[in-house]
Amino acid sequence: MMNASLNRLVRSGLLVLVAWLGMGQVAAQGPLVLTAAPRENPEQGMQLYGPLAQRMSEALGREVQYRHPGNWLAYQRDMRNEVFDIVLDGPHLIAWRIHEIDHAPLARMPGQLMFVVIVPETDTSIQSLDDLVARRVCAVAPPNLAPLVLLSQYPNTIRQPMIHPARRGMQQAFEQFRAGECVAAALPAGFYNNILSDEDREGTRILFRSEGLPQQGFTAGPRVDEQGRQALRELLTTDGEQSTAPLLRRFAGDATRLIPVAQGEYDPHYLLLKGVIFGW
Structure with missing residues (x-):
């Protein structure tokens, strides 16, 4: 009798574990979230980044959704909580994500920031x-x-x-x-x-x-595997890609594509946020 009860308990535990793992698998395979620093209102953001999210979905074979971050406080909170999978913003924030939450650089705008x-x-x-x-x-x-x-x-x-x-x-x-x-x-x-x-x-x-700092760029978090990251790099650095053209016009003048990120290019700029109390 005791053995039968123990077996039922073990089976129940295994079922709960399988269900929990299944839910985790679904969450891991859910839509990826693309966002950018909150410089636009939600409508402008969707117009600017919506087509890019669609092209990223095609490149990855997995849904990518653009999400407007709301405001700077919400953006920083959600970034720290690893809500975003693909992000476009400046070199200091890129360096922070690389250093703190296992993001990898994908590509950046040509030129420098001064x-x-x-x-x-x-x-x-x-x-x-x-x-x-x-x-x-x-x-x-x-x-x-x-x-x-x-x-x-x-x-x-x-x-x-x-x-x-x-x-x-x-x-x-x-x-x-x-x-x-x-x-x-x-x-x-x-x-x-x-x-x-x-x-x-x-x-x-x-x-x-x-001195000049590297221009803003894209990073991808741990829910995008290396194969997916490489697919996004190829998309972003394709000359004449229509989904990136509005971004390039706005942030990089006459450039026709983003460029690869050099090894360690963003790393030193993590220090720009070190010791910052107000605003970060």
Whole structure:
């Protein structure tokens, strides 16, 4: 009698284990999630990334769904919780995922990212970055790269500028600077050189210009195996691929394809997030 009861208990346990493993298998084979840094509203995001998700589905033989991340706080939370399988964003976040959650780089936009710190042309009290310590600098809030690149120039976290965050983008950061809310502004060089007008730039001078960082790119997480990652690399680096063309027009000018990522190219930029408290 005891043996029969024990056998039934073992069989029940095995059935539960098989069912649990089956559910795990279904979850593992469920749709992959493609996302990108929250620069667009949901409708714009679907228009930009929806066709790419479809082409990725075809390349992998497995459904890929685009999901808008909501906002920066939700984006960071879900990234840490490994909700996203395929992600497009900047070099510091790419490096973090490679270092922390087993993502692998797929391909990146051609070119480099550079940043400038500008000050009023007539302010002779600011001659070097040391003169910004404990003073307000206007910038988009971290984890935007512009303030992080600036803060990385100050090894002593006690002696740094104070970032005055602009919640509505680079234009607002510049306008706050021009209104005298800050003694300087940290901006992408492309925005300063190409988006601002000659009239806007008049009366400003560049205090600091960063070295180039690799452009933003795509990574894939552990739910995409190496065969799938290679298929995505081939898709993303195909010259003239229609699903990537809108992204390239927006982020990489005249480029016609993404390019391969060099071994270790993103690794050093993990340090941009090291020690960041507010915004990450």
